[in-house]
Amino acid sequence: MTQIFENPVKQPLLPSSWLIQKDATASYYEVPADGLEEIILVLKALESRLVWLFCTEPATEGSRLWYVFERGETPEFLVLVLKAENPVSIATFYPVASRFERVITDGFGIRFSDSLDNRRLLLHERYPDGFHPVKKSFQNTSLQSVDSWAPYEFQLMGGTSVYQVPVGPVHAGIIEPGHFRFSVIGETILNLEIRLGYLHRGIEKLAEGHVPAFCVAVAESISGDESVSNACCYVMAVERIASTQVPGRAVCLRLLLLELERSYSLLSDLAGMVTDIAFSASASRFLIIREELQRLCERLTGSRFLKGMIIIGGISHDIPDELLREAKDVAIKAVSDLDTVLTWTMTIPSVIDRFATTGVVREPLIDQLSLSGPVARASGSSLDVRISHPYGGYEQYSPVLAQKNNGDVLARFLLKGEEVLSSLKYIIALIPEIPAGQVHTHVDINDGYALSAVESPRGRTLFWVHIQNGQIERYAVSTASFCNWMALEHAVMGNIVPDFPVINKSLNLSYAGTDL
C-alpha cells in the first residue's frame, strides 16, 4: 500500500501509468479490479467522498464502472475506472453506493456481489424481468408493459402497535408523484421508506444517438425549476470536449441566469415551508417576490423558467443592456422586500416553535450519503460546487458561502433565505461587470468524454458526456436530489407524522430529477 501512496499529500494518489485522461475537472485512473478495495480504504482514511458511481458500455470492450470521488478541498474530481466483471459492492464503505449500484443493475443488468439491497430502484413492476434499457443492445422503442406482477416489498417494522401509513403516488397537493411508506407508533415516525421512479422517462437513453445540440432540451427537461443548471452542466461538458472558450458576455449572462434560477427556486421553498405551518401571510409575501422574479425571467429570456436560453457555445440570444438595468432594479427591490419578510417571519413565536429542532439532518450523514446543496450546508458542511470546484465564471466572480450548523428545519429556512439574498446581491454586483461582445461562438463537436459539475439550487449536479462520431454515445446523469432523498428518510425519524410536510418542504427535492 505504501508503494501506491508514497506521500498522499504531495504525490499523486495513484501510479501515473494508470492515468488514462486528465482535464480541468477530473483525473481518470484505470484500476485493476482486485485493487479497488485497497484504494477505497485509503481514500476513506483521507476523508474522500464517493459522489457518484455510473456505468458505461463501450462498443468495442466490456462494460466499465466509473467511481467518482471528491477529495477534501481539491478542485478536481478523482475517477477510478474499472472493468465491470463480477463487481463487488462498496456499500459497506460508502452507504450511498448501494443506490448507485441499484441504478446500474436496473440499467445494465450488472449485479454487485455483497449488495445490501437487490430490489429494482427506478424500473417499476410494469417493466418485464431482465429488461435493461441502457444496454446498447436495446433499441429505444415503445415497450409493452407486463400486466401482472409481484407487489413491491417494503421494509416491514416489527412489534405490536406499529402501523403503516401509505402515502402517494398521487399526493394531496400540487406536487410530483412518489410513494412514502411510514411505519408509525402512536404519532411518532419509526421509519420512512421512500419509493420513487414514477416519473422515470428514460432521460439517459433518450440522449443516445442524437447530435449534442438536441440534448440541451433533454437536459432542460430533467427538472423544470433547475433547467438552467442542468442545461449549463451539459453544455459545459460538450464545450470541454471541444476545448471551446465561451465569450465573456455569454459567461456572465449564464451566471446571471444561474443565480436568478437559484433565487426563484429557493423562494418557493421558503414559501412552502411557511405554508406547511399554516402561516399564509408570510407565504404570500414570499410568493409575491418570487412571481416578480419569474416575470423578470420572462422579460429577459421569453420563458418564465429560463428555458431555451442555454446553447452549446454560449446563449441563444443577447439580453439588451436596458433590460439588464431593469433586472438590477428588480433585484434591488427584491432584496429589500425579502429582508423585511424574513426578519418579520423570524419574530413570530409559532414559526420558531414549529421549525426549531424539527427534522434534524445530522452532520455525519453528509459524507455517508453524499449529501450536497442547502441540505448539507444547513448541517455544517461547506460543500458548494461554485466554491470547491469553480466553473463557468465562478472562478472570477466568487459567491459567498452560506452555512448553518443545526441541521433542523429552522437552519434550512434561514440558510435558504440567506442564499436567496446572496444570489440577488450577486446579480446586483454582476450586472455592471458584464462585458460587451458576442454571446455565442461556433463549436466544432469533437469526440471524447468529460465530466461536468454544477451547483444547482438543490446541490451538486454531475453529468458525464461521451461523444463518438459526433453523436452522444452515453449521457450519464447524477442530480443532488438523488442522494438528498436519503436525508429525508433520516430527518423524519422520531418526528411526528404531521411534521412530515414541513420537513419534506424544507428539503424540497426533485422527483423528476431523481427518476430521470
Next chain:
Amino acid sequence: MNIISSFFKKPVCRAQFASDPVFETSGLLLKKEIDRVFGKSIAIREVDCGSDSAAEIELSNLSAPHYDVERFGISFVASPRHADILAVTGVVTHAMKEALIKTYEATPEPKFVIAIGDDACAGGIFLGTYAVIGPVESVIPVDMKIPGNPPTPATIIAGLLTLMRSAKKR
C-alpha cells in the same frame, strides 16, 4: 397600544404589485362561465404523470397572490372524489399509468380532463421511447389541451375559459 386606540388608527394598506388587466378580464369572464356551467365553482385535481414539475409550479402559482384564482371560483382539491376537473401534466410513464386510471375512475361524473403542457398534449421529445406510454389521451379521454413548455398561468386560465364556453350545462 390599547384596543380602543387601534379603532382610530388609520389602516395600513398599500398595493404590493400592479394587477394585470388582461388576466383580470379573462378571469372575470371565466367566473361568469363557471357560474353558468357548474354553479359558482369548479374544483380541480392535479395529476403529474411524467412532467418535469414546471407545469406543477405554474398551477400552484395560480393560487399565489398575483393570480389568486379562487376569486373566480376555481379551487384545487386534495382528492379526485372532490374534483370536477382533472388537470394532467406530463407524458404518461409506465409507472404512472395505473395511478392515472384509478384517479380518473375516482373522479365523479360530470368531469373534464385537461392536458397541460406540450408533453401531456403530444408526448414531446419522449414520444415513442421505452419509458412512456404517450400523451394523456392515449390513456384517458381528454377534453381540452393547453400546450406550452410549460403554459403560463394566463394561458391556463384562457384554456379553462375556452373549455367552459364549449361546455353545455350538464
